[in-house]
Amino acid sequence: MPTNRHIAKAEADLYAQALIEALKNEGGLDAVMLVRSQLEQILAYNRSHVDLTDAMADMAYTPEERSALIKRVFADCQPALQSVLGVMAERGDIDKLPRVWESYNRQVSEQMHITVVDVTTRVPLDDRLRQVIKEKAGADFGEDVVLREQIDPTILGGIIMSANGKRIDASVTTLLEGARNVLKKTTDGGEC
Amino acid sequence: MTEITAQSIDDALRKQLDALNTSVESREVGTVIQVGDGIARIDGLKNAMAGELLEFTGVDGQTVYGLAQNLEEDEVGAVLLGDVTAIKENDQVKTTGRIVEVPVGRAMLGRVVNALGMPIDGKGPIQTDATRPVEFKAPGVIARQPVGEPMQTGILAIDSMIPIGRGQRELIIGDRQTGKTAIAIDAVINQKGEDMICIYVAIGQKASTVAGLVETLEKHGAMEYSIIVAATASDSAPLQYIAPMTGAAIGEYFMYNGTDGKPASKENPGGHVLCIYDDLTKQAVAYRQMSLTLRRPPGREAYPGDVFYLHSRLLERAVKMSDENGGGSLTALPIIETQAGDVAAYIPTNVISITDGQIFLVTDLFFQGQRPAVDVGISVSRVGGSAQTKAMKQVAGSLRLDLAAYRELQAFTQFGSDLDKATQQQLNRGAHMTELLKQGRYVPMPFEEQSIAIYSGSHGYLDDIPVVDVVRFRGELLDYLRAAHAQILADLRSTKKFTDAIEKDLNAAIEQFKQQFAPTAQD
Numbered sequence: 001m002p003t004n005r006h007i008a009k010a011e012a013d014l015y016a017q018a019l020i021e022a023l024k025n026e027g028g029l030d031a032v033m034l035v036r037s038q039l040e041q042i043l044a045y046n047r048s049h050v051d052l053t054d055a056m057a058d059m060a061y062t063p064e065e066r067s068a069l070i071k072r073v074f075a076d077c078q079p080a081l082q083s084v085l086g087v088m089a090e091r092g093d094i095d096k097l098p099r100v101w102e103s104y105n106r107q108v109s110e111q112m113h114i115t116v117v118d119v120t121t122r123v124p125l126d127d128r129l130r131q132v133i134k135e136k137a138g139a140d141f142g143e144d145v146v147l148r149e150q151i152d153p154t155i156l157g158g159i160i161m162s163a164n165g166k167r168i169d170a171s172v173t174t175l176l177e178g179a180r181n182v183l184k185k186t187t188d189g190g191e192c
Numbered sequence: 193m194t195e196i197t198a199q200s201i202d203d204a205l206r207k208q209l210d211a212l213n214t215s216v217e218s219r220e221v222g223t224v225i226q227v228g229d230g231i232a233r234i235d236g237l238k239n240a241m242a243g244e245l246l247e248f249t250g251v252d253g254q255t256v257y258g259l260a261q262n263l264e265e266d267e268v269g270a271v272l273l274g275d276v277t278a279i280k281e282n283d284q285v286k287t288t289g290r291i292v293e294v295p296v297g298r299a300m301l302g303r304v305v306n307a308l309g310m311p312i313d314g315k316g317p318i319q320t321d322a323t324r325p326v327e328f329k330a331p332g333v334i335a336r337q338p339v340g341e342p343m344q345t346g347i348l349a350i351d352s353m354i355p356i357g358r359g360q361r362e363l364i365i366g367d368r369q370t371g372k373t374a375i376a377i378d379a380v381i382n383q384k385g386e387d388m389i390c391i392y393v394a395i396g397q398k399a400s401t402v403a404g405l406v407e408t409l410e411k412h413g414a415m416e417y418s419i420i421v422a423a424t425a426s427d428s429a430p431l432q433y434i435a436p437m438t439g440a441a442i443g444e445y446f447m448y449n450g451t452d453g454k455p456a457s458k459e460n461p462g463g464h465v466l467c468i469y470d471d472l473t474k475q476a477v478a479y480r481q482m483s484l485t486l487r488r489p490p491g492r493e494a495y496p497g498d499v500f501y502l503h504s505r506l507l508e509r510a511v512k513m514s515d516e517n518g519g520g521s522l523t524a525l526p527i528i529e530t531q532a533g534d535v536a537a538y539i540p541t542n543v544i545s546i547t548d549g550q551i552f553l554v555t556d557l558f559f560q561g562q563r564p565a566v567d568v569g570i571s572v573s574r575v576g577g578s579a580q581t582k583a584m585k586q587v588a589g590s591l592r593l594d595l596a597a598y599r600e601l602q603a604f605t606q607f608g609s610d611l612d613k614a615t616q617q618q619l620n621r622g623a624h625m626t627e628l629l630k631q632g633r634y635v636p637m638p639f640e641e642q643s644i645a646i647y648s649g650s651h652g653y654l655d656d657i658p659v660v661d662v663v664r665f666r667g668e669l670l671d672y673l674r675a676a677h678a679q680i681l682a683d684l685r686s687t688k689k690f691t692d693a694i695e696k697d698l699n700a701a702i703e704q705f706k707q708q709f710a711p712t713a714q715d
Contacts, residue, residue: 047225047281165236167221179212
């Protein structure tokens, strides 16, 4: 249903706000961070499963059926998140999920004065390195920093940090890829 | 042959590794939401710029570049320039902070490149030191000067009545198979020794056609000063869309720089470039495809609203620079294909209004054997008159009016009434002059020979020659002059005008030739 974009934004803000309020009561910062991670996974999952996205927004199903579908597919998610997703599906607002995700991040930052920094490394961070990253990022953003650590063996070494849509990639794979491109550029040049 | 040693391999590797940039920079990152039809919709990238080059990283690490086109509240719409199948949903996209650039330089002469400036002729890499952005703002009023130097096409009908100047934008328009490309190719071949660099941009053409064209140019020794930019029919719409701009960017390098590669100035003159866009109809179609898949609102004939701006900003890059800026020029010959002669369609009217004149090619004339099939009645050059040599002005001044009067009379006499002598004479002259304008492919004529050919017609030397013999008479007369009266041609070339002495010698020479000319036996 076509709606005014300001209304759509306000609705997304409302869903995000309800979710944050519920999480504050259920588990505080840990729950907020867990749901952030789960929301991100759901968004990525939806993008690569168009049939599921279409089914969740399909008005041929009753609101109860759409809600039940959501709860079944995302049964492992945090209960508050399940409830919000269920309501969104019932009201035919599941296509607003990317906006809810954006609003959620913004409100978490505003209300809890934190910036989430995603850190990807080859081996787990030690306490000293963790502290160095927190201090450096905290100084840059002017807020408390929450690190979300990920281990990814495919980056071979180094570190990737991203926050607020910016990404600093100092991984070994990226450096090697850069080297590969430089070497390729100087030798390639025939048919392409 | 150079000997390959372990030391040389080591040195080459070290040199290449020195070029590595190991510094880490902060880049804005987004995620592909949807991909298909050569279009990607991206979440994130809040600070992306319109037209910015985006770097997509596929699952297997393959890098594909794209152009940011639609900057919306929630997402960015981009067109992909490379292997679209390598990109999937959830892949990462980075901004680069720059717009698309292509390699430029003298090393590109004689080469065939794609819309990104990469060689596709199998002759190895092109070693260029410079790059230029494909989108570049055209020079302003102060940096320009009026068009005043001729850009000879070598085609009699055009150079005499629709003269083109260096820095002009002259449209070649006509239906399919009317000889549009032939005119452009003849113009390229005629630039040999004229200190002009030619860039031919093939948009949406068959690769075999482009290969044939390259062969033709090579055969006539024109590739050494030419560059072919090819975005063939099998290339994606975005590549067909940027190809003309790539051609303009490559041409601008020669215009804005002297032969030493340093910026042009009064002391370091810029080069002269002829840029042919064959054809802009297909570019507009590619842009329409891009725009519709980007969900931009369709306008007339489903083209997006800014298709006029697309062509105007491209053709505005054709320029004659002021002497302070090196005096270089970029002449544009855009080509437009019409459907059943409909010049009132959207794209033809747009480009007609942008350019400084147009050469209309007509199917009927083509099949009547009038080749090039230029309709001189409706073809026009709005600035070229000032770029015509004095000799040509002297002989061709009234040619257009004479031919117009001839066509009018011809239509009238179809009713079969008796004609007075003056009318008959006018009809006879018109028929001879029309025949005189016929010219074969790949045989461009220098201006002095063109002037003499028209001189012989306008001074009545052809009137008593059978019409079927006019072209043969012209060819043999010029052969005769080259062999026996080369001084007349040389004088005309140097003075660029008909002096009394030249006219006297020429009249005598033509009379002399006519006595030995044998008309074809009439049945």
